[in-house]
Amino acid sequence: MPTIPYKIDGKRIPSVTTINGRFKSADALTHWAWQCGIDGLDYREEKNKAGAIGTDLHNLAEEFIKGNEPFVSKDPIVHHCFLQFLDWWKEFSSE
Numbered sequence: 001m002p003t004i005p006y007k008i009d010g011k012r013i014p015s016v017t018t019i020n021g022r023f024k025s026a027d028a029l030t031h032w033a034w035q036c037g038i039d040g041l042d043y044r045e046e047k048n049k050a051g052a053i054g055t056d057l058h059n060l061a062e063e064f065i066k067g068n069e070p071f072v073s074k075d076p077i078v079h080h081c082f083l084q085f086l087d088w089w090k091e092f093s094s095e
Helices: 016-021 027-038 043-065 076-092
Strands: none
Touching (some): 027 043, 043 076
């Protein structure tokens, strides 16, 4: 989760997760949880793993955007995702 509220010109704005949550159907999540069961996985554990990855990536991106030196993640998935974020940032950033 973000550590600070998102603001533009002092006005609080919703996060991407909040916006996306308004438009998504639960069908894909239901299928995903079903597939976890078929694969012998506990969907709650898998959800928590994915959430931890997302939180770590979010924190890295936030630190980078603030101009701070982001920590180096020991998780190869988080590290890979952060490198993809940096590629995206270089391509689309106006800075």
